[in-house]
Amino acid sequence: MRTAHPFRLFLVTILVAILAGLSSGARAQTVSEIVPTMADTNLRGLAAAVEALAATGEPQAVAVLEALGAGNLYETADGGIYIRAGSGPIRDAATGETAEGVAPGDLKLIRINNSLRRDIRAAIGNLTLLSDDANVRLRAAREMFGTADPANIELLDEALAEETNPSVRTVMEQARAAAILKTDVSEEEFAAAVAVIAARGDRQALGILNSNLANASEIERVNIEAGIARINQALALQGIGQNVWYGISLGSVLLLAAIGLAITFGVMGVINMAHGEMVMIGAYVTFVVQEIIRTTNPGLFDYSLAIAVPAAFLITGLIGVGIERGIIRWLYGRPLETLLATWGLSLVIQQGVRTIFGATNRDVGNPSYMSGAFEFFGIALTWNRFWIVIFALVVFALLLLVLNKTPLGLQMRAVTQNRRMASAMGIRTPWIDAMTFGLGSGVAGLAGVALSQIDNVSPNLGQGYIIDSFMVVVFGGVGNLWGTLVGAMTLGIANKFLEPYAGAVLAKIVILVLIILFIQRRPRGLFALKGRAVEQ
Amino acid sequence: MTDWTKYRNLTLAGLMGASLLSMPVAAQEGEPIKVGILHSLSGTMAISETTLKDTILFMIEQQNAAGGVLGRPLEVVTVDIASDWPLAAELARRLIEVDEVDVVFGCWTSVCRKSVLPVFEELNGLLFYPVQYEGEESQRNVFYTGASPNQQAIPAVDYLMNEEGVERWVLAGTDYVYPQTTNLILEQYLKDAGVAAEDIMINYTPFGHSDWQTIVSDIVAFGSEGKKTAVVSTINGDANVPFYRELGNQGVAAEDIPVVAFSVGEEELSGFDTTPLVGHLAAWNYFMSVDTPENAEFIAAWHDFIGDDSRVTNDPMEAHYIGFNLWVKAVEAAGTTDADAVIDSIVGQETPNLTGGIATMLPNHHITKPVLIGEIQEDGQFFVVWETDGLVEGDAWSDFLPGSMDLIADWTDPINCGNYNTVTETCGGS
């Protein structure tokens, strides 16, 4: 037996009210009558107003509801209700006209809660299902699919009769089918509805089928179970794809974090414990850039990352050069001692950042193109992860290019292979050392920009990645950029395939143990450098 | 090796001199009363605890401006436990034995409390612990001004069950004692309320977990079985930001799968844009957005003190506020800062909290608190959507764990015991 949930009952009430309003033409309240009741009331009062607004069927009701849902509806002390999107013009909620003489400072936001938000969504869905805009209709149909309320069937039928847009039509049919499943219909109709839902093939469809399983008859049950089996099969395949994607995405985060280290540690042999702090500084540069943009030119916010990328590269690169000139260059030939000095340095940098910016997290925003997700063969890919994968690969490619195709790269390789010979050939080795360390640090700064989009921006940011970075570089083989790439991706994907079975904690432990065992098999990592040089 | 105590005393004397100079001298006669602050100012916990150090500094400044306690000025001794728990025990000992502080405000994590607890017991010090915790403890020298599970977790679950109609539960937490215990209590509570075992999913992640893709998608999958699903999150500290970011990006809307968190407050939310998270919930005993004159005054004074209007206030700060005021009242009632006298006089002391109620120190060394459920807003604040009718008394021992059902704590005569068994009528350990 389905429980008569209060919320559902409430929805039914609204819809009955709407239908009554639409069909009988009984005089409903108008928007201008309802809006004033929204001032100085509580959540219960707002719920009543939403119900009444839904019943008006007026376009302005949609505007008011949308504003309420989006947090754009304000009241003033004298009982006025106004709409204001962001810092735009203030409009009278009842009429939609620009309101004169209302100061932004007088506006007090009208706050809502989750159940009200659901009511608003449903009400907007009902009010806009017959809209002229196909996108609005699509959104309304999706909403109806979500609520799956039998009271909507009539409205959906009406909409379907006129609908010409195929994608909107599909969703409307699915919404209708979902609602049909909740009513007492003939077995054929039921089977047809199940088929429509099963054809949708996603988790939501699975949810609907599952929830109808309990109170279906024998024959219906067979139908539903077949549908469920079909969806599950598709989902299992999707699950593999999803794990691969998650692995790639984790791998590219690891790659970004490790690739700077692959240069300072892998190429130069500096056990750079301050690498994580370079990443952290990159993230703070992003914060500062965004902060400046916010205060001077908020319109440029979407470009903040484009500005932060070169800024972070330059700033951390310069700091890197400074570190090399000030500390590291005294320690060549004593690689293990670089560990001590850079560890000390990392403590100083962390505490420095803590003193300047405070110990708490700083707010780094996602530009609009970094928010949300898109579907790719049924797998939800989030934009920020997607761009980070692209970014990691671009950084990797550029780095390869710099090392292999530029004079600087040539000199870097010459110096790391045979310092004396390089020096004899006229290469300014100290300068190259500084540049190499600067490059590695700069790349770490780039990683910081990317990580600021998915992780905390706090003084501890770098600490969370330093060990993983070392694992990646060593696993891939010190001194080999391709090894770092393959190492990062392997560890990322292996982690993500283990995680569903072992849980996040165990997966990580297993990966560490596997790295230890792997190093036993290949003591110089995945892409070991061959030749005599390796034997010291 | 003993030399540094001498130097330390010199610096202390210097500080004392400086503070005496800068304060109104009229009401400040006599030996200063020393207050110790035992928080992490560096390491992983600094992110949460630094604010609490500032809160106590702020309280002390206010108290001194108001004439101190017992007509004596308060003097602060701050140490950095650096998120290192053996160091916390060492510094706690230092505070009590060397600096001879009269009271200590400190710790955030359970392990910190557990680590210093034997020290306070041995040296008979006083510790005010300001953070919500797993319960299952009551110690004579410790005062728990944060919430115990019955003041936070259980009301939150009640709210979701009754108001949101949730039938399916994800209990997600960081793998340590507070989430484990809280989830154990909640699991039993949900089962008692008729929730089937397959409708509960429990998931643990390591500290500082930053890749939430798999877990969020598991939650989405778990939530698409046709029953209203909610996530009860005991995810700790830093891991929350990437978790919420992933939630927002994977489009988990609060209307569909609400997440109620016990460790996410204004401070944590100030680290990122909350627009995609509007409607997700948190259960606390205080929100910055609570509209009371006491709170407005507190926030204004805090902003004044810290010199930054964008700094938020949060629940553990209120807990320190309450704890500090209760201690002041107890000292004034006892007429001395002597630990035994304060322990005797503090039970039953009352002080207004910031949400318009009264916090009372209970015999079990926990306090009364209102429970508020708030929804995250776009500005990083919470909008209170539900609150308990009255105040809830903190329970040291959970009623939902088999081992502690029969235990109570009462530090007043005649029981005077932190783990009194009501069935056998004996004091646990003896």
Added chain:
Amino acid sequence: MITAAILRALDKKAIWVISILLLAAILVPLSNLMLPVGHPLRVPNYLVPLMGKYLSYAMLALALDLIWGYCGILSLGHGAFFALGGYAMGVYLMRQIGTRGVYAHPELPDFMVFLGWPELPWYWLGMDQFWFAAIMVMLVPGILAFVFGWFAFRSRVTGVYLSIITQAMTFALMLAFFRNDMGFGGNNGLTDFRDILGTPIAAPTTRAILFAATAIALALSFLVCSMIVKSKLGKVMVAVRDAESRTRFIGYRVENVKLLAFTVSAVIAGIAGALYVPQVGIINPGEFAPANSIEVVIWAAVGGRGTLIGPIIGAIIVNVGKSYFTAALPDFWLFALGGLFIFVTLFLPKGVVGLFTSVWNAIQARRASSSAQKGVGPAPGPETDFPITTESDAGNAQPKTNPAE
């Protein structure tokens, strides 16, 4: 033969170190227990366990230096052996609580009661006996080091690769011990100890005895390490450090030498951990944190690696500094600590001991040069037993090859 080895180990410096430690083991407890409170010579109560903690850290640094300074194995996971020894002791101490836990359960520790464990896990059995726990303190780290070393040294994992996998080992152990399912109290670890060997752990006498035990253990470890480095084995170890391949080609089984040193070092670290836990009153997975192990390396470096006295001095200097600065400069002590590490690596490559040695040598040289005018003997060599040369890192050097091909 052993007597001979001991005698050989007891050079002038070793006798000094051991005498000072033994003297401390007697004087500190005496002064703490016998002198009245307030007496200027009395060691205050809080200092006794604190000094005990420093000495157990010193023991850990000594253990690390045996393999790093003398055998060229840089372990970034030595904290793991220390923590395992500590956990073994912690489990013993938990079992001593008996029915005095908050739930008055006769057997289970509190955290197992409220997490609903029906009975003690098998690895807790027998740990209520001190002798058994004491064996475990040495056996668990020893076996882990043996197995780990057996694989790693046989596969010829060297240099940075070895350092990183030791780090992976301690990191994995930390994550594992954080799990409540491991049965070691998860993040909270083991705490609230009551008794050790039937005496209350918080009693001043117990504390004084624990301190004395730590000082004696450190003295003994020093003697053992001294014996090792003075023996033929020690010479081979240094050969491995300075030129591993060459040593192998001469015919030594390098992996066996390394394995022995590594295992002995882990056992010493385990004992240090076991002495540490009752004095600080808690063991939790934080001890496994890779940062802790790195710090141990830093103690050894600050004091002077490649000497046995260096790590002891380094551990004491850094930790006394940490104790002092965390209280005196809570907001800025990391600057001081970090600055110290940079300073030491840049300006004191041989650590504090190296500084003293070179100052001493300079004095000697001046004396010698003034006597040289009279035509007497050459200047004496450096005082360190096995001076570190820049070559000494050759075993850990990176392959300098084309990065991108």
